[in-house]
Amino acid sequence: MDVTVRSARRGDAGRLAELSGQLGYPCAGSDVEARMGPYLESDDEAILVAEAAGRVVGWLSLAAVRHFYVEPFVEVSGFVVDEEARSAGIGRRMMGAAEDWTRARGLQALRLKTNVTRVRAHSFYERLGFERSKEQIVYLKRLER
Numbered sequence: 432m433d434v435t436v437r438s439a440r441r442g443d444a445g446r447l448a449e450l451s452g453q454l455g456y457p458c459a460g461s462d463v464e465a466r467m468g469p470y471l472e473s474d475d476e477a478i479l480v481a482e483a484a485g486r487v488v489g490w491l492s493l494a495a496v497r498h499f500y501v502e503p504f505v506e507v508s509g510f511v512v513d514e515e516a517r518s519a520g521i522g523r524r525m526m527g528a529a530e531d532w533t534r535a536r537g538l539q540a541l542r543l544k545t546n547v548t549r550v551r552a553h554s555f556y557e558r559l560g561f562e563r564s565k566e567q568i569v570y571l572k573r574l575e576r
Contacts, residue, residue, distance in 0.1 A: 432483050432519050436528040439478035439490065441467060446487040447478070454511040455546075475536070479528050481512070481521045488516040491525045495536055504540035505533040526559055 439447065444467060445460035452458070470476045470492065481489035489512035497503045507529060512522045533541050543561070545552050557563075 432516070432521070434481050434483045434488070434521050434524055436479055436481050436525055439467065439470070439480045441471070443480055443487050443490075447480070447490050450487070450490055450511045450513060451509075453514055454509065456509075477532060479525060479532070481525050483516065483521070488513045489521050489525055491529055493529055493532055495538060496542075502540060503538050504542050505529070505536065505538050507541065507543035510543070522555060523559065 441464055444464035447467075448458050448460040448463045451463070467478065470478045475495040477493045479491045479493070480487045490509070491507060491511075492509040494506055494508055495503060496506050507526075510522075510525070512525070530541060533539075541561075542564075543556065545556065547566075
């Protein structure tokens with residue numbers, strides 16, 4: 432399968448929303464398009480897409496993280512390959528592009544979080560050389576407007 436990894440464009444929003452649903456985060460294309468702005472306008476954030484035969488078959492979002500108390504790193508904040516296109520090397524290509532993006536910003540660490548239930552993804556990341564560094568609990572508090 433011939434795959435190109437490129438930066439996302441606003442016209443990709445509908446397909447990014449469809450794939451987000453496969454990841455467990457259903458959303459509307461209009462919402463995705465409205466939220467893409469900071470990624471498209473920043474040097475420290477990006478959405479990369481994998482395209483095959485003119486169709487987006489995966490996306491990956493990245494952000495440089497700079498806290499004063501740790502070495503800066505890039506975090507993969509979201510990543511999905513179309514369930515019909517998995518195990519074809521697309522994810523590996525996308526993660527390679529994420530590594531290149533990280534190096535281009537002068538950073539030396541790429542980090543990601545994954546749900547404990549995504550056992551297949553854990554094996555994939557470990558094959559790519561990622562190491563488990565910690566387990567944590569995520570809390571969320573919804574605030575009233």
